[in-house]
Amino acid sequence: MDSIKLLELKKTAVNVRKWALTAVYKAQSGHPGGSLSLADIITYLYFAEMNIDPKNPTDPMRDRFVLSKGHCSPAYYAALGLRGYFDVKGIETFRQIDSIFQGHPDMKGVPGVDMSTGSLGMGISAACGMALAGRGKYRVYTVLGDGECQEGSVWEAAMLAAHYKLDNLVAMIDFNGLQIGGNITDVMNPTPFDKKFEAFGWHAIVIDGHDFEQIEAALNEARTVKGQPTVIICKTAKGKGVSYMENNYKWHGNAPKPEQYEQAMNELNAWEVSLNG
Amino acid sequence: MAEKIATRESYGNGLVELGAKYPEIVVLDADLAESTKTVYFKKAYPDRFFDCGIAEQNMVAVAAGLATCGKIPFCSSFAMFASGRAFDQVRNAVAYPKLNVKICATHAGITVGEDGATHQCLEDMGIMRTIPNMVVLNPGDDVEAKAALRAAAEHKGPVYMRFGRAPVPVLFDAATFKFEIGKGQILAEGSDVTIVATGILLEAALAAKELLANEGISAEVIDICTIKPIDRDLLLASAAKTGAVVTAEEHNIIGGLGSAVAEVLCEGLPVPMRRVGVEDQFGRSGKVPALLEFYGLTAENIVRKAKEAVTMKK
Numbered sequence: 001m002d003s004i005k006l007l008e009l010k011k012t013a014v015n016v017r018k019w020a021l022t023a024v025y026k027a028q029s030g031h032p033g034g035s036l037s038l039a040d041i042i043t044y045l046y047f048a049e050m051n052i053d054p055k056n057p058t059d060p061m062r063d064r065f066v067l068s069k070g071h072c073s074p075a076y077y078a079a080l081g082l083r084g085y086f087d088v089k090g091i092e093t094f095r096q097i098d099s100i101f102q103g104h105p106d107m108k109g110v111p112g113v114d115m116s117t118g119s120l121g122m123g124i125s126a127a128c129g130m131a132l133a134g135r136g137k138y139r140v141y142t143v144l145g146d147g148e149c150q151e152g153s154v155w156e157a158a159m160l161a162a163h164y165k166l167d168n169l170v171a172m173i174d175f176n177g178l179q180i181g182g183n184i185t186d187v188m189n190p191t192p193f194d195k196k197f198e199a200f201g202w203h204a205i206v207i208d209g210h211d212f213e214q215i216e217a218a219l220n221e222a223r224t225v226k227g228q229p230t231v232i233i234c235k236t237a238k239g240k241g242v243s244y245m246e247n248n249y250k251w252h253g254n255a256p257k258p259e260q261y262e263q264a265m266n267e268l269n270a271w272e273v274s275l276n277g
Numbered sequence: 278m279a280e281k282i283a284t285r286e287s288y289g290n291g292l293v294e295l296g297a298k299y300p301e302i303v304v305l306d307a308d309l310a311e312s313t314k315t316v317y318f319k320k321a322y323p324d325r326f327f328d329c330g331i332a333e334q335n336m337v338a339v340a341a342g343l344a345t346c347g348k349i350p351f352c353s354s355f356a357m358f359a360s361g362r363a364f365d366q367v368r369n370a371v372a373y374p375k376l377n378v379k380i381c382a383t384h385a386g387i388t389v390g391e392d393g394a395t396h397q398c399l400e401d402m403g404i405m406r407t408i409p410n411m412v413v414l415n416p417g418d419d420v421e422a423k424a425a426l427r428a429a430a431e432h433k434g435p436v437y438m439r440f441g442r443a444p445v446p447v448l449f450d451a452a453t454f455k456f457e458i459g460k461g462q463i464l465a466e467g468s469d470v471t472i473v474a475t476g477i478l479l480e481a482a483l484a485a486k487e488l489l490a491n492e493g494i495s496a497e498v499i500d501i502c503t504i505k506p507i508d509r510d511l512l513l514a515s516a517a518k519t520g521a522v523v524t525a526e527e528h529n530i531i532g533g534l535g536s537a538v539a540e541v542l543c544e545g546l547p548v549p550m551r552r553v554g555v556e557d558q559f560g561r562s563g564k565v566p567a568l569l570e571f572y573g574l575t576a577e578n579i580v581r582k583a584k585e586a587v588t589m590k591k
Contacts, residue, residue, distance in 0.1 A: 060346070060347065064345075064346075066342075106373075106374070107345070107374050108374055108375065114345060115341070115342065115345055115370075115374070116369070116370070116373055116374040118369065119365050119366075119369040119370075121334075122334070122338040122341075122365070122366050122369065122370050123338075125334070125335045125337075125338030125339050125341075125342065125366070125370070126338045126339070126341050126342035126345070126370055127342060128335070128338075128339050128342060129338070129339040129340060129341060129342020129343040129344070129345070129346070129350075130342040130343070130345060130346050131342075132327065132339065132342070132343060133342070133343050133346035133347070133348050134346060152334075153332070153334040153335050153338070153366075156329075156330075156332035156334060156335030157335050157338075157339070159330065159332070159335075160329055160330070160332070160335055160339065163330075164327070
């Protein structure tokens with residue numbers, strides 16, 4: 001990856017984080033931890049990977065994306081807004097009574113959202129349906145939570161995707177290791193992801209989900225895989241970029257208070273400044 | 278004796294006809310194609326048929342994904358699993374985004390027969406009726422089933438359709454039968470009591486009318502195939518005429534046709550009312566005629582309830 005592209009992606013991802021946190025802060029409600037762990041993945045997908053056009057969000061030949069972990073909508077909305085699907089400032093109305101920005105993504109309301117999600121375990125199934133419809137025409141991406149993989153229907157979908165050889169499907173797992181109740185391995189251990197998906201017939205790749213060059217390499221590798229779907233297990237840190245949120249499951253579904261928000265924005269601004277070197 | 282055809286057969290055959298007209302139609306099943314009769318579509322259009330294995334939750338959300346890409350998915354399983362196992366997916370992945378998915382459930386009600394309670398869904402119309410955006414259709418014979426299926430294909434949005442396992446008499450004439458979602462129809466005029474029937478109880482309702490006539494009671498018989506949105510105007514007009522109503526369905530009396538009609542009448546024109554259906558019980562194994570008798574899904578029970586409703590008018 002050339003250094004200009006890498007710098008732009010890094011800056012965009014910091015902005016995704018800032019807008020995601022702002023949305024949660026304004027709403028005083030939402031899921032900041034997983035939004036921050038998702039930020040780099042969603043940024044790469046929307047700014048470097050997918051064949052999409054924000055001016056034509058319903059183009060039948062576009063690539064599709066499904067946020068199976070729908071509660072991380074703040075990062076999703078931020079990425080869509082920054083990509084030009086709508087004015088990103090709109091997400092300051094997140095979770096308000098008159099907002100299109102529902103707590104969980106609503107495809108009927110938000111331009112660019114390809115599938116409504118929120119109830120865990122079914123986004124990957126919908127992505128399988130899109131991939132079946134799009135074989136030979138477009139690619140389909142979905143991001144799952146690691147805790148989400150405790151849902152049995154995820155593995156029903158895993159079976160189907162391999163059975164129908166959906167090589168236009170890429171599932172990415174935001175493996176931040178934490179869920180609302182604590183460590184995923186303490187609550188109900190869903191690991192190892194790579195061996196499980198391989199056993200289900202998928203091509204599995206394990207990467208650092210905050211390293212754009214690794215994300216790019218994995219997605220490029222996925223394009224070369226024929227006859228089977230690819231899962232990219234992205235090791236991430238919940239709350240990535242905000243010191244007091246990092247790797248703390250208490251920030252799964254809590255909004256920051258004013259002084260906490262201020263500190264978070266200061267840290268993210270400092271990160272952005274440091275990128276400019 | 279009228280010809281008998283199970284409505285699941287009507288579904289299977291109707292799907293093949295629709296497949297030719299609508300290239301966007303795809304069919305999904307959960308390892309029950311031989312039973313749900315989607316196997317006919319599978320044979321006719323193998324590239325448009327997807328077996329999802331015994332995984333109904335995944336099947337329904339896969340159908341939702343296909344619908345976002347312009348396909349018209351019909352997905353089938355037994356009513357128990359389509360409405361029960363996959364409820365969350367039906368509600369959140371199909372109905373909430375108002376996707377063009379048709380949930381076509383066979384083996385509804387106690388006429389599943391020998392398989393017994395675990396496979397005899399008596400709650401599906403109630404479950405599906407509570408979901409916004411959902412249309413609920415419960416056809417009663419081969420002609421109505423095929424007509425309702427065509428209407429479902431033309432309707433843009435989610436539909437839950439209910440078909441039966443057991444052969445039932447063909448009541449309608451395909452040449453003259455008209456079907457519109459949301460419209461019921463008067464099968465026989467009457468003045469003393471209205472029998473509102475759905476699905477396989479139509480035959481018993483018509484028989485009950487004859488039995489009541491022998492006792493000097495004039496019964497109007499209404500066929501309600503569309504459980505939701507229910508034909509409010511037709512029900513209120515008939516209730517105004519007869520002043521008493523009996524419902525008849527192969528479903529729990531809680532949640533289905535009886536509840537839907539009671540809601541309309543209580544708010545619009547309260548009249549004496551009785552419900553014939555399975556009275557808040559689970560099913561059990563048995564032969565179909567024995568089960569219908571055991572649970573009171575008979576012309577005789579409709580007559581009994583009709584007389585109670587008529588008596589209450591006085």
